[in-house]
Amino acid sequence: MMSLDDxxxxxxxxxxxxxxxxxxxxxxYADAHKLPLRPHIKTHKLPRFAKRQIELxxxxxxxxxxxxxxxxxxxxxxxxFLPYNIIGASKLARLKxxxxxxxISVTADSSYVVDGLARTFTDPNHKLRVLVECDxxxxxxxxxxxxxxxxxxxxxxxxxxxxxxxxxxxxxxGKVAENEEFLEKAKAALEAQGLAPDVISNGGTPDxxxxxxxxxxxxxxxxxxxxxxRFQVAKGVGTLDDCALTVLATVVxxxxxxxxxxxxxxxxxxxxxxGMDGFGYIVGxxxxxxxxxxxxxxxxxxxxxxxxxxxxERLRIIPNHACVVSNLFDNVTLISGDEVVETVPVAARxxxx
Amino acid sequence: MMSLDDxxxxxxxxxxxxxxxxxxxxxxYADAHKLPLRPHIKTHKLPRFAKRQIELxxxxxxxxxxxxxxxxxxxxxxxxFLPYNIIGASKLARLKxxxxxxxISVTADSSYVVDGLARTFTDPNHKLRVLVECDxxxxxxxxxxxxxxxxxxxxxxxxxxxxxxxxxxxxxxGKVAENEEFLEKAKAALEAQGLAPDVISNGGTPDxxxxxxxxxxxxxxxxxxxxxxRFQVAKGVGTLDDCALTVLATVVxxxxxxxxxxxxxxxxxxxxxxGMDGFGYIVGxxxxxxxxxxxxxxxxxxxxxxxxxxxxERLRIIPNHACVVSNLFDNVTLISGDEVVETVPVAARxxxx
Numbered sequence: 279m280m281s282l283d284d285x286x287x288x289x290x291x292x293x294x295x296x297x298x299x300x301x302x303x304x305x306x307y308a309d310a311h312k313l314p315l316r317p318h319i320k321t322h323k324l325p326r327f328a329k330r331q332i333e334l335x336x337x338x339x340x341x342x343x344x345x346x347x348x349x350x351x352x353x354x355x356x357x358x359f360l361p362y363n364i365i366g367a368s369k370l371a372r373l374k375x376x377x378x379x380x381x382i383s384v385t386a387d388s389s390y391v392v393d394g395l396a397r398t399f400t401d402p403n404h405k406l407r408v409l410v411e412c413d414x415x416x417x418x419x420x421x422x423x424x425x426x427x428x429x430x431x432x433x434x435x436x437x438x439x440x441x442x443x444x445x446x447x448x449x450x451x452g453k454v455a456e457n458e459e460f461l462e463k464a465k466a467a468l469e470a471q472g473l474a475p476d477v478i479s480n481g482g483t484p485d486x487x488x489x490x491x492x493x494x495x496x497x498x499x500x501x502x503x504x505x506x507x508r509f510q511v512a513k514g515v516g517t518l519d520d521c522a523l524t525v526l527a528t529v530v531x532x533x534x535x536x537x538x539x540x541x542x543x544x545x546x547x548x549x550x551x552x553g554m555d556g557f558g559y560i561v562g563x564x565x566x567x568x569x570x571x572x573x574x575x576x577x578x579x580x581x582x583x584x585x586x587x588x589x590x591e592r593l594r595i596i597p598n599h600a601c602v603v604s605n606l607f608d609n610v611t612l613i614s615g616d617e618v619v620e621t622v623p624v625a626a627r628x629x630x631x
Numbered sequence: 632m633m634s635l636d637d638x639x640x641x642x643x644x645x646x647x648x649x650x651x652x653x654x655x656x657x658x659x660y661a662d663a664h665k666l667p668l669r670p671h672i673k674t675h676k677l678p679r680f681a682k683r684q685i686e687l688x689x690x691x692x693x694x695x696x697x698x699x700x701x702x703x704x705x706x707x708x709x710x711x712f713l714p715y716n717i718i719g720a721s722k723l724a725r726l727k728x729x730x731x732x733x734x735i736s737v738t739a740d741s742s743y744v745v746d747g748l749a750r751t752f753t754d755p756n757h758k759l760r761v762l763v764e765c766d767x768x769x770x771x772x773x774x775x776x777x778x779x780x781x782x783x784x785x786x787x788x789x790x791x792x793x794x795x796x797x798x799x800x801x802x803x804x805g806k807v808a809e810n811e812e813f814l815e816k817a818k819a820a821l822e823a824q825g826l827a828p829d830v831i832s833n834g835g836t837p838d839x840x841x842x843x844x845x846x847x848x849x850x851x852x853x854x855x856x857x858x859x860x861r862f863q864v865a866k867g868v869g870t871l872d873d874c875a876l877t878v879l880a881t882v883v884x885x886x887x888x889x890x891x892x893x894x895x896x897x898x899x900x901x902x903x904x905x906g907m908d909g910f911g912y913i914v915g916x917x918x919x920x921x922x923x924x925x926x927x928x929x930x931x932x933x934x935x936x937x938x939x940x941x942x943x944e945r946l947r948i949i950p951n952h953a954c955v956v957s958n959l960f961d962n963v964t965l966i967s968g969d970e971v972v973e974t975v976p977v978a979a980r981x982x983x984x
Binding site: 286287288289320342343362363365366368369387388390391413417418419420421422528530531532533534537539541542544545546548549550551570572573574575577589590601602605606607608628630631 | 639640641642673695696715716718719721722740741743744766770771772773774775881883884885886887890892894895897898899901902903904923925926927928930942943954955958959960961981983984
């Protein structure tokens with residue numbers, strides 16, 4: 279069997295035992311609170327893990343782009359939520375093709391988007407499920423008030439080929455109460471109009487263990503929970519020992535006493551800081567700081583670290599943000615402990631549209 | 632002929648006329664100063680542009696990783712400089728295989744690296760060319776003093792299968808004088824030891840038009856000059872109208888008066904700020920600011936912009952850093968004016984090792 283020493287660096291390692299534990303822990307939590315999970319596959323982009331999520335009890339998956347949904351449908355996934363405004367003739371045609379094959383639902387946050395969907399989907403016997411996206415504090419997409427959600431729901435419900443399926447939000451991390459308030463108000467207002475939502479879909483890993491506190495929500499879409507990362511650990515979702523994705527890198531230079539250069543730069547770790555100091559956590563070197571990245575070099579400041587790695591030494595790095603790392607590598611290497619199980623292509627990598 | 636309106640977004644556009652003008656301008660400058668160019672292909676990762684750079688007069692190309700060099704060698708490029716510390720049995724074997732096929736040279740900045748090269752390359756009749764990397768102010772890899780460069784050069788020259796070929800630096804932007812001082816001192820010290828360097832290779836686009844001020848340098852390795860980007864424009868290397876690479880995106884949401892959301896996030900533009908405010912420049916909207924990116928959404932603040940784009944409108948964005956954008960997309964679309972010429976795979980994308 280291959281060991282980690284046989285691998286060329288930089289490379290992405292995914293620890294299968296940790297993946298399984300993270301998936302099981304979240305599903306147990308969801309089951310305990312009777313809150314269906316609809317995991318977001320953007321983190322792993324791998325059909326095998328999407329299937330495992332469903333085996334464990336997930337009601338379906340979430341994809342962020344049509345291209346991801348197409349890959350997952352090709353791999354046999356039959357229930358996909360695409361919480362995105364699908365715009366333009368070509369994308370609407372692709373959505374229609376998916377709708378012919380699998381159960382797919384989308385979101386809208388404006389009349390413009392609903393109009394496009396209504397023109398494309400006209401069959402009252404095979405309606406497209408459309409949820410209204412709500413901005414409950416994130417400041418990204420979404421209608422701004424519960425009343426605007428009702429108005430858009432009415433427009434959806436009035437279109438012969440569309441079914442108003444409910445509400446969706448991606449909440450701001452930490453704003454559990456604001457999120458709950460918005461959704462409760464919208465739900466009540468919808469019910470008053472005879473438009474009770476089938477589903478109220480909430481999301482995110484940072485507040486995963488508080489998902490049941492958003493009482494209005496009827497499903498949750500965590501993504502990063504499968505791998506976790508330095509940011510999620512900082513948010514308290516798990517520990518460093520739960521992180522399943524690491525980048526294996528080699529120290530290629532030790533120009534000074536307190537500087538080490540590794541062969542993993544922004545092409546391996548990305549420049550995402552998510553507001554944190556540095557570009558990742560080096561396993562076994564808690565006081566070493568990754569202070570700079572160029573494309574193919576990472577610069578480590580060892581001034582605070584008594585332990586100093588030598589040239590040629592291999593380091594495992596927990597990235598700040600696992601999802602964006604998955605998107606950089608054509609392949610990831612699945613491991614169990616220190617043994618290599620298999621290297622697999624990241625099937626939905628780079629699906630930007 | 633296809634027009635930009637026929638393309639799905641987000642997508643990377645590369646303007647061939649601007650590419651040609653940027654390449655020609657740099658080659659003219661280099662010719663005027665009798666300074667050979669050895670362009671870095673990390674920016675474009677496309678064999679066709681590497682070949683064009685050579686047709687215009689470049690003496691060879693630069694790659695940052697073995698995988699990039701392998702792609703370029705497969706495409707017919709015969710002279711490649713790989714300014715990287717190649718470490719480990721597997722990578723040394725790949726380097727050896729390249730050395731059998733093409734003229735390849737590498738760098739070293741420590742005895743550890745030289746030892747590995749010396750063990751692998753032992754044929755005095757087919758020596759590997761090795762340059763000493765010098766840290767002239769960048770704070771990344773490289774020997775720290777001119778005297779350390781001499782010491783390492785002696786070690787290289789003493790190895791039967793290695794040829795000491797000279798010095799290499801990637802200088803800190805703006806530190807032209809410090810760079811020149813280091814290289815002049817090292818050159819003089821080497822000559823005093825009978826180790827006159829064949830080549831002193833300097834790099835970078837930010838100081839491209841000052842490359843001839845580094846009198847010790849005998850070649851220059853610009854990379855980003857082919858496309859330019861928002862950072863290089865800020866450095867004064869060119870204007871916004873010279874930027875050849877743009878990301879075409881669609882406005883998918885206008886949740887508030889002053890917020891627009893586009894379908895290009897960090898998976899299209901990357902989180903690289905390079906110390907600048909925001910994540911790119913929107914052509915035609917000089918006062919709009921891209922203030923946030925999540926993976927598939929870009930958030931634009933329009934509060935300072937009288938002109939406000941509508942949902943469905945397409946925007947062209949000059950990214951902060953063109954090289955990292957090239958690495959995200961499997962394909963780029965070559966254009967001339969507003970006409971689509973061809974969509975081509977980014978052959979050396981994702982070659983991380």
